[in-house]
Amino acid sequence: MNTEKKIQLNLAIPERYRNYLRRMAAERVMSDPSEVVTGASIATELLVTALKSISGEKKKEGELHND
Structure with missing residues (x-):
């Protein structure tokens, strides 16, 4: 079970x-x-998947910076 805190993020898309x-x-x-x-739940799935992929690539390349 995912226990990470969820936050709301408002985006404007076409x-x-x-x-x-x-x-x-x-x-x-x-x-x-x-x-x-819902459309929002699908958008959330897509965004989280993309961000996980991007952060995974950056970790492999040693480019991830913890600010």
């Missing part, structure tokens, strides 16, 4: 991407109606 995230969420709900999925 409307077409918001619509795409909503469509992705609707498709997931249609495939599994018991699952609660």
Whole structure:
């Protein structure tokens, strides 16, 4: 279980991407109606995955700085 504290982050994205995230969420709900999925939850998954990947690459390259 992930025990990290969650914070809210507000981002502004183009409307077409918001619509795409909503469509992705609707498709997931249609495939599994018991699952609660939103465009924001999908965006969070994508952002966290990308940040983990970026930080992993930087750690390997020795570029990660702890400020």
